[in-house]
Each structure stands twice: as C-alpha cells, then as structure tokens.
Amino acid sequence: MDRFMKRIFALLAVIVLIFTIAVFYDKINTTTREIHVIPPVYCMQLRHKFANIASATNPAQFDFKNFTEDLSALMRCPPMSNITQKELNRARLRACCNATGILYYNKQNTAANQNITYETSSKQSYHINKDFYNMLPEDFPWSGRTLSNCAVVGSGGILKNSSCGREIDTADFVIRFNMAPVNDSDVGLKTDLVTMNPSQLLGYKNLKSNPGPLVERVSVYGNSILIISAFNYAANTRLSVNAFKVLHPIRPQQHMVFFSSSYMKNLSGFWKRQGLKGVHLSSGFRLINVALEVCDHVHVYGFWPFDTNLEQQKLTHHYFDNVGPKRGVHAMPKEFLNLLKLHSQGALTLHLQPCL
Numbered sequence: 001m002d003r004f005m006k007r008i009f010a011l012l013a014v015i016v017l018i019f020t021i022a023v024f025y026d027k028i029n030t031t032t033r034e035i036h037v038i039p040p041v042y043c044m045q046l047r048h049k050f051a052n053i054a055s056a057t058n059p060a061q062f063d064f065k066n067f068t069e070d071l072s073a074l075m076r077c078p079p080m081s082n083i084t085q086k087e088l089n090r091a092r093l094r095a096c097c098n099a100t101g102i103l104y105y106n107k108q109n110t111a112a113n114q115n116i117t118y119e120t121s122s123k124q125s126y127h128i129n130k131d132f133y134n135m136l137p138e139d140f141p142w143s144g145r146t147l148s149n150c151a152v153v154g155s156g157g158i159l160k161n162s163s164c165g166r167e168i169d170t171a172d173f174v175i176r177f178n179m180a181p182v183n184d185s186d187v188g189l190k191t192d193l194v195t196m197n198p199s200q201l202l203g204y205k206n207l208k209s210n211p212g213p214l215v216e217r218v219s220v221y222g223n224s225i226l227i228i229s230a231f232n233y234a235a236n237t238r239l240s241v242n243a244f245k246v247l248h249p250i251r252p253q254q255h256m257v258f259f260s261s262s263y264m265k266n267l268s269g270f271w272k273r274q275g276l277k278g279v280h281l282s283s284g285f286r287l288i289n290v291a292l293e294v295c296d297h298v299h300v301y302g303f304w305p306f307d308t309n310l311e312q313q314k315l316t317h318h319y320f321d322n323v324g325p326k327r328g329v330h331a332m333p334k335e336f337l338n339l340l341k342l343h344s345q346g347a348l349t350l351h352l353q354p355c356l
Helices: 002-035 040-051 064-075 083-096 130-134 165-169 198-203 212-219 234-250 261-273 283-294 332-345
Strands: 115-117 125-127 147-153 173-176 193-196 225-228 256-258 295-301 349-351
Touching (some): 040 064, 083 261, 083 332, 193 198, 225 234, 261 283, 283 295
Parallel strands (some): 147 173, 173 193, 193 225
Antiparallel strands (some): 115 125
16 A cells, blocks of 8 residues: 555656656746847847848838847847947948037137028128127037946837836936926936927027926926037027027026037038938937047937837837927938938837836
8 A cells, every 4th residue: 555655656757757748838938929030140130130221211111020030030139239330320320410510519629709691691790799709618528538338318209108217317428309308207307418309498488587397397307418500591590599598597407408400410411422312301300420429429319209118019209299290301211211221230229018
C-alpha cells in the first residue's frame, strides 16, 4: 500500500510539473506574441525602406494600411542613434540657417536702430528703436554649448492617453507649440520654449487695459521663452509687438522673442531644395530643425498628421480638441515623411506609441 501511494504521489508530482511547464511556456508564448519581437534583419530592411523615402513623396499615394503596418513594426524595433547622421544634419543646418546664432532676435545678433526686413517681402522693414532693443534678451539658452536631450512636443491626437508626460519631463529642454495645454499624464508640464501664433492674440482684447487673461495663460509655462512669428507678415507685427510691450514689464523673467525673418526664409529655402514645398513650414517642423542643430538627442512626440493611429483607431486632431488646420497652409503629411526619414537614419527618435 505504501509503495502504491508513493507511485500515486510521484505521478501527481509529474502531472503538476508538466502543467507548470505548460503554463510557463504559454506565458512566454503570450508575452512574445504581445511584444511582437521584430528580427534585427527585418528592422534593418524597414529602416532602409523609410530612410529612402523621397522628400516630395505624397502620402496620399500610399496604401495606408500597409504603411501603418510597416511603421508599427518599425516602432517596435530598438531605437537607433547614428552620430554621423546627427553631425551631418547639424552641419548642414548650421551652414544654411544657423538657429544656433540667429533663431530669434537678441542683443547678440541685433543692433539698436537696425531695420528688420520681412520674411515674405524684402521691401518692407521694421525699425528697432532703442526702447525695443533694451527689452530683447541677452542671448540664447544654448549659447556656448549644445543641449543634451531635447523633447519636441507636438499637439497631435496621438498623444491623448499616451502616458508620455513623465518621460517628456525628463528631457533637458522641452519645446511646445501654440500655447497648447500641459498636463502631467500625457504631455508633461516642463516647458523651456513655447510658440505663440499671432492669430491667438486676436482673442485678447484691450491688452493694455486688461492684460490679466494673457498673463494668466502664459504663466502656465513658468519662465519659458515665448516665441512668435512677428516678422513674416507686416500684419502680425503690431499684434506681436503690442503683446511684447504689455508682457515684458509684468513678466520680465519670461522672455517673449521674435523669430528671425532671415532664419525662417533660409530654412524654408533649404527644405524647398529638398523637394518639400508648401506655403509655410509648420512651426513644429521648424522647431524640430532647431533641435537637430542645437541638441545631441532629439525626441519627437505628438507629430502624426493622420486621423487614425497605427492600429487604425480614430484620433482627434489635437490631444486637447478636434479643430483641424487651415487647408493649404502647411504640408504636414510630407513634413512627417521627412521626420520618418530622419528617424530611420538615426538622426532623431519619433515616438508614435504610448509610453510605458
């Protein structure tokens, strides 16, 4: 009887062991299926494919389902950092455009009584008087050095429920656009530079007598730099300069600065020569180029110009609303393909999936 019971217990032990191994194997299998590990050779093929997209390619010509399937696979490949490509892009951008020295007007690159010509018309100019000059910042935050890790945070709906806020806030320098809302969950709170669109200032009436609403809006970004396109069109200058004169005495620690018209003209010409043609480069694409020039590592979030994500799920246009852009102003899908090309070359890192 004892021998029989021993055999029963031994048999049960074997069954339990087999069951445990089967469960463990199934878990490994499930995890592997969930992670969808991409073979290194396939990653190399995907990078080669996307790195060789022509700048003038029209995304409307793609089979979007195949495009997103390949892109989803690429996003699961380990990020690649190519120092040679980074330095090559930095050198090209400095040679053509020089955000390092002329991105916006300051006391190092501007003189009192200087006349600024407009981006869209060299026949028009704006005179920098002494009072205006005295309100300009001394220099750039990256003067004499390159920044290490930079996060450029677009406003795309792909960031909604992304849980990327904590990751974004670890960057050394964070760039945002058009005074977009901040939050600690999806987009983070840290801001070092944020763009303002002159059209946004139209919503603030009687700024001189009632500056409170605008002051409250910009104070959300702490002491970050506010940058605006005041000298692309003469119509934008009055709005921008009036806001500048109102904000500077109230928040002198938070500089409002003006894009250099020559920088914007040079950068537009650079990308037109690459085949990227549109009425204007978007402010997002423009600032990514700035980051490529002044940062060692560039991480790009929220740049996705399509209305479905990589899993074919519908997206709002922005993470904070569903208001679409003006048609015909920017060539955002083509801009995105150029960012994808840079990602595939290892010059920057695109983030198109939720953060862990």
